[in-house]
Amino acid sequence: MNNRKMNITPNTTWRETTPGGVVIDAGNAEDFKTGDWRAMRPVWHEEKCKHCLLCWVVCPDNSILVENGKLTGFDYDHCKGCGVCTKQCKFGALDFVPEE
Amino acid sequence: MAKRVSLSGNEAVAYGMKQINPDVVAAFPITPSTEVPQYFSQFVANGEVDTEFVPVESEHSAMSACIGAAAAGGRVMTATASAGLALMWEMLYVGASMRLPMVLAVTNRALSGPINIHNDHSDTMGARDSGWIQLYGESAQEAYDNLMQAIRIGEHKDVQLPVMVCYDGFITSHAVENLEMLDDEDVKKFVGVKREAPFALLGQDPISMGPLDLPNHYFEHKRLQAEAMKNAKKVILEVAAEYEKLTGRKYSFFEEYKMEDAEAAIVVINSTAGTAKFVVDNLRAQGKKVGLIKIRVFRPFPAEEIAEALKNVKAVAVMDKADSFSAAGGPLFTEIRSAMYGKVDGKIITNYIYGLGGRDVRSENIEQVYSDLFKAIETGKYEIYNYLGVRE
Numbered sequence: 001m002n003n004r005k006m007n008i009t010p011n012t013t014w015r016e017t018t019p020g021g022v023v024i025d026a027g028n029a030e031d032f033k034t035g036d037w038r039a040m041r042p043v044w045h046e047e048k049c050k051h052c053l054l055c056w057v058v059c060p061d062n063s064i065l066v067e068n069g070k071l072t073g074f075d076y077d078h079c080k081g082c083g084v085c086t087k088q089c090k091f092g093a094l095d096f097v098p099e100e
Numbered sequence: 101m102a103k104r105v106s107l108s109g110n111e112a113v114a115y116g117m118k119q120i121n122p123d124v125v126a127a128f129p130i131t132p133s134t135e136v137p138q139y140f141s142q143f144v145a146n147g148e149v150d151t152e153f154v155p156v157e158s159e160h161s162a163m164s165a166c167i168g169a170a171a172a173g174g175r176v177m178t179a180t181a182s183a184g185l186a187l188m189w190e191m192l193y194v195g196a197s198m199r200l201p202m203v204l205a206v207t208n209r210a211l212s213g214p215i216n217i218h219n220d221h222s223d224t225m226g227a228r229d230s231g232w233i234q235l236y237g238e239s240a241q242e243a244y245d246n247l248m249q250a251i252r253i254g255e256h257k258d259v260q261l262p263v264m265v266c267y268d269g270f271i272t273s274h275a276v277e278n279l280e281m282l283d284d285e286d287v288k289k290f291v292g293v294k295r296e297a298p299f300a301l302l303g304q305d306p307i308s309m310g311p312l313d314l315p316n317h318y319f320e321h322k323r324l325q326a327e328a329m330k331n332a333k334k335v336i337l338e339v340a341a342e343y344e345k346l347t348g349r350k351y352s353f354f355e356e357y358k359m360e361d362a363e364a365a366i367v368v369i370n371s372t373a374g375t376a377k378f379v380v381d382n383l384r385a386q387g388k389k390v391g392l393i394k395i396r397v398f399r400p401f402p403a404e405e406i407a408e409a410l411k412n413v414k415a416v417a418v419m420d421k422a423d424s425f426s427a428a429g430g431p432l433f434t435e436i437r438s439a440m441y442g443k444v445d446g447k448i449i450t451n452y453i454y455g456l457g458g459r460d461v462r463s464e465n466i467e468q469v470y471s472d473l474f475k476a477i478e479t480g481k482y483e484i485y486n487y488l489g490v491r492e
Binding site for chain 1: 305
């Protein structure tokens, strides 16, 4: 518990882990890849995209990547495939297809 | 200097809580533990403690509020009984698994149905696997003493677990007894003014508590939790030794009463031990070699020590004030028998379910158990699973 930054891996033993699963460093949800939960995948059609960024607004997992006010793609490591981004897109720029 | 007072068990516990002056008490009243938060809320209203008292709408919420307050780093206490404890069930596991020291006074009461407000141990025996340490007390004095020690045991850095302080509903909770109360200053010195929390939600360092724990980590966390329960054994004895220095009153995992040369022994929990000691004295006066073990610590279970204490008897009767409906014996019986297995073999060991729903346990009942034990020693014939004091 003294070392605040700790890397819990699938090999961490019971002697090394934290009591009660306390997470002692902030912002580490990024280390936990949730993309493999996905059954459906959003697909971006760049040519139809108006960069309104409403998809970015509704994404519950912060998985829509944006640079300088422009959508650049998806963080598939964390996108769980909920589909709310594709549902709200008015321009047909987002498809929702089964994960293969 | 300690002072002698005449108080009921619930009063003794409420006054003990006042002396401890916890940060938060969240409680919902339920018979026969109602008086504990009732008295305590008066102390809060009168400004005699600076505790945040949280009146909630149910015991599930009471335990939830306690967990939140303990997670924040506070010293937290509450009280309940029977169905109230049962309604806390889900949260008992959460509190213990999150490794949050809290102290819960339980005035033991039967569980429905039919509805019954009187004493037996169905409630805390049902909560025995929730990961809470369980201390039991025969009298108001022991309830008070256990309360003081519970704070120290649970908060110890090697333990960090919640503790139940159990005593019999009405028999101990409402009967007025003479007892010795510590001075406020001594309590402050013994328990410390603030909980030492190795991690807490409030403070400089941001943490998360109670995360999702999937198959690749849950098991490791349970193993770590089990280690805390093992550590508790050592800590319980250390705290007891320190408490003895302060008060002269000696505590351990269990009390052995006239066990030195006993051939027939009874194992029992809580107030019935008083009646049983009276019977032991009478039978000893008649030259019969009888003894008694009164369990104080049920979780962690002192298996090795129990086996050692019973190694010289010929026959043991374990008395359960709760049936686990295994059709093979009560919860204390199965623990004791498995503690002896492979260590102390060849003993006669029987089980008596007694006193359910507050049925009086009379000295004649206890005498009958000893007489059954001697008959078993003579003839080798006995029933293992018995109901004592039920109308046949």
